[in-house]
Amino acid sequence: MDYAFDAPPVDLELLDFAVRLAGRAGQMSAQGFFRDDWHSRLKEDGTEVTEIDVAVEELIRNELSRQAPDDGIFGEEGGSTSGSSGRRWIIDPINGTTYFTHRVPLFSNDLAYEDEYGPAIGVINMPLSRQMVAAARGLGCWVLPGSAPDLRSGRRAQLTERSSLGGARTMMHNPAGWPGELLGALHRRVLLLPSTGMILALVTGRVDAGVIAGPPMGYEDVAPMPVIVTEAGGRVTDLHGAPVLDGDMSVLVTNGRLHEEFLRLVHGLPHSRDHRALDVGE
Numbered sequence: 001m002d003y004a005f006d007a008p009p010v011d012l013e014l015l016d017f018a019v020r021l022a023g024r025a026g027q028m029s030a031q032g033f034f035r036d037d038w039h040s041r042l043k044e045d046g047t048e049v050t051e052i053d054v055a056v057e058e059l060i061r062n063e064l065s066r067q068a069p070d071d072g073i074f075g076e077e078g079g080s081t082s083g084s085s086g087r088r089w090i091i092d093p094i095n096g097t098t099y100f101t102h103r104v105p106l107f108s109n110d111l112a113y114e115d116e117y118g119p120a121i122g123v124i125n126m127p128l129s130r131q132m133v134a135a136a137r138g139l140g141c142w143v144l145p146g147s148a149p150d151l152r153s154g155r156r157a158q159l160t161e162r163s164s165l166g167g168a169r170t171m172m173h174n175p176a177g178w179p180g181e182l183l184g185a186l187h188r189r190v191l192l193l194p195s196t197g198m199i200l201a202l203v204t205g206r207v208d209a210g211v212i213a214g215p216p217m218g219y220e221d222v223a224p225m226p227v228i229v230t231e232a233g234g235r236v237t238d239l240h241g242a243p244v245l246d247g248d249m250s251v252l253v254t255n256g257r258l259h260e261e262f263l264r265l266v267h268g269l270p271h272s273r274d275h276r277a278l279d280v281g282e
Helices: 012-033 051-067 097-101 180-189 198-203 225-232 259-266
Strands: 040-042 048-050 072-075 079-081 088-095 108-115 118-126 131-136 140-145 169-173 191-194 209-212 235-237 251-254
Touching (some): 012 108, 051 088, 088 097, 140 198, 180 191, 198 225, 209 259
Antiparallel strands (some): 209 251
């Protein structure tokens, strides 16, 4: 599913609704982060889920059922709910559950919306950093105060202008799952940094690029990225150059100027190790 540049812009009120909903999700997850009375369990796929993940997704689902009853919903914890409109919301209630359970304040609340043209809205809220990035097709990309998200108080995303790959500041996600060939190739050319909110760092100009390799990401992990990165003026694909939502769930995000050079650098290299590695979500 590629980004439809020629599709009509999204209604501003719909973006505002998504921003406010992500803000509410952030308030609930932030409160849960500082509690000691919740429990977690392992799902069938071996990943961890907490009571807070489930509660946050339920909050979002309930609000969507009231405000957009004809739309479908896909959530990481609750699966798919069919709709009649042909439009769909994608929920990752706590992206980075392992961060959450280990009390590392780098998790996010992710929300995306797809209409008949494809990716339409993307919101990533980092409640403990009190920052949110939100974008909608045709409306641009905005960085907002996550404590009280309001489009009127936001500022436009701003990417770096670096056009040379040498020394490019590049966030890496889950490097424990990267094959040595990929890690070595990037290490020789760029400045590798640990991921501390890759998309937010990209659209605020703190890094030039980001790479997610290793175990494949879930669809809900990457669903907000096409709108956010594209509307900010950057580019996002998988590591083969395919549209990220249709690819192998690896991710390359850049300021746009560096993208083709990155793809040439990683061409033909393996993207994941054979054994299972720790996956903390983006």
